[in-house]
Amino acid sequence: FAITPNIDKLSENATVFLNNQTQLAICAASRVSFLTGLRPDKTRVWDLKTKMRDMNPDVLTLPEHFKNNGYQTIGVGKIYDPRAVDSGRDRRSWSQPFITQNKLTFPEGYSFPAGGFYQGKENREIRGKLRKEAIAKGVDNINKYESERYKPPYEKADVPDGAYVDGAIANKAVEVLENIDTSQPFFLAVGFILTHLPFNAPTKYWDLYDRSSIPVASDPFIPENVHQNSIGRMGEFYNYELSDEKPTLEKPLSDEYSRKLIHGYFASISYIDNLIGKLMIELKSLDLHKNTMIVLWGDHGWHLGNDRKWGKHTLFERSLKSALIIKLPGDRHSKREINTVVESVDLYPTITVSYTHLRAHET
Numbered sequence: 431f432a433i434t435p436n437i438d439k440l441s442e443n444a445t446v447f448l449n450n451q452t453q454l455a456i457c458a459a460s461r462v463s464f465l466t467g468l469r470p471d472k473t474r475v476w477d478l479k480t481k482m483r484d485m486n487p488d489v490l491t492l493p494e495h496f497k498n499n500g501y502q503t504i505g506v507g508k509i510y511d512p513r514a515v516d517s518g519r520d521r522r523s524w525s526q527p528f529i530t531q532n533k534l535t536f537p538e539g540y541s542f543p544a545g546g547f548y549q550g551k552e553n554r555e556i557r558g559k560l561r562k563e564a565i566a567k568g569v570d571n572i573n574k575y576e577s578e579r580y581k582p583p584y585e586k587a588d589v590p591d592g593a594y595v596d597g598a599i600a601n602k603a604v605e606v607l608e609n610i611d612t613s614q615p616f617f618l619a620v621g622f623i624l625t626h627l628p629f630n631a632p633t634k635y636w637d638l639y640d641r642s643s644i645p646v647a648s649d650p651f652i653p654e655n656v657h658q659n660s661i662g663r664m665g666e667f668y669n670y671e672l673s674d675e676k677p678t679l680e681k682p683l684s685d686e687y688s689r690k691l692i693h694g695y696f697a698s699i700s701y702i703d704n705l706i707g708k709l710m711i712e713l714k715s716l717d718l719h720k721n722t723m724i725v726l727w728g729d730h731g732w733h734l735g736n737d738r739k740w741g742k743h744t745l746f747e748r749s750l751k752s753a754l755i756i757k758l759p760g761d762r763h764s765k766r767e768i769n770t771v772v773e774s775v776d777l778y779p780t781i782t783v784s785y786t787h788l789r790a791h792e793t
Contacts, residue, residue, distance in 0.1 A: 431644070431696065432700065432703075433638050433639070433700045434699060434703040435707070436703045436706050436710060437706060437726065437755070439710070440706070440724065440726065440755060442765050443757060443762070443764060445755070445756050445765075445766045445768060446755050446767050446768065447754040447768045448767055449770060450727075450751065450772050450774060451772070451773050452728075452729060452750050452751075452752050453469055453470050454476065454730075455730040455742040455745070456477065456478065456742070457511040457729055457730070458478050458480070458510075458513055459473075459475050459476050459477070459514075460729040460774065461509070461510050461514070461729050462475045462511075462514050464729070464775065465491050465492050465493070466489050466491055466778070467776075467777075467778030467779055468775070469775055472486075473486055475514055478513050479513055482514050483516070491520060492781065493523040493524060493619060494520075494523045496615075496617040497525050501525070502611060503526075503617045503619075504526060504610075504617070504618050504619070505529065505618075505619040506528075506529035506603050506606065506620055507596075507599040507603075507620055507622060508623050533602070534598035535601070535602070536598055537593055543595060544576075545557055545581070547585070547594075547595075548585055548628075549587050550586070550589075551587075553585060553587075557576050557580060560575065560579055563575075577669070581628070581669065582670065583627055583628045583667070584691065584694035585629075585630035585694075587630070587632060588633040589633075590632065591705065594631070594701075595623060596623055596701070596705060597701075599620065599621070600705035600708050603709055604712045606618060607712050607716060608712070620709065624698040624699075624702050625732065627666065627670060628670060628694075629697065630698070631694070631700070631701040635698070635704070636694070636697040638697070639696055639697065641689050644693055644696065645692075646685050646689060647734055649736050650735045651682075651737070651738055652679065652737060658679050660745070661679060661739050662741070662743045666741045666742075674690070675687045682738055683735060683740070688734075691740070692734050695732070695734060710724075719760065720760045721760075722759055723758055723781070724755075724756070724757040725756050725777070726754070727752070727754050727755075729752065729774075730742050730752055731750060732749070733746070733748045733749060752774070754774070754777075756780075756784075
């Protein structure tokens, strides 16, 4: 149902894995597993606070492996979850300082989004008043103070793509490509935050969809013979204030509010699709697509009212199944769809072995 012309185009000459499973539906654990090629029982990162190198001081990460083999390794956006690594986003992984959010730039007339997410005029004004209030009270954690009082789960704002963090990440990635040293091979990791809550996207992406036609979950009930604790408490969703309704295990959201949230989810997907398109256009304009492997990957899935759940943090397929597309350099292959089960933990050896063969072939 989602409108994704750029991902569709990328898929035309790629392998699309339709049954890719992440190791855990938790940002930090999933990303550490992918980037180390190790399962969570080995990394011992199961949560959102354990540092990867506290548990595995000498682990060789995927970007570090490429760096050790003569590649420029450059990262921008959300690659590792920041809570699982040092302030340099695992300094050992990168050949130059990681591009964190405080290094992003925004279009003229826009500053960093309020609370990291909001660019709508009304939302910025409300968060701004709360910030002044917190400062006047001498509050230590100002962002927490704001978020506990005002944190909508979606935003539709008439702003340019670059006004939100993901748009700024894409612009920075394009800038990196324009200035990259092509005498050396490169490993560029670009991490978008959406489609994470809040579902915030420029108006034009919301306008792509007719809300009345948006499908709601066909299975908004707890599966038979499943303990209610398996659904989780939906704490992440509940953290967003100003929700029109709150789902419970006893009562699902109304179809009307469900469609509003799913509308935001689809708008977010189309927004990210356009940013991916910008990167693909830049690669082609610089003639880098001919020898660059592209991997599109998501760290987990998401329940949109399925199984009486909004969010992730379950062991159901809705949480564990994620996007995975691998495109080899150039347009040498037609689209292939793989329906058998694959795992994100296997991406590390797959990418490294594939590049060894590709470079040997080119030589």
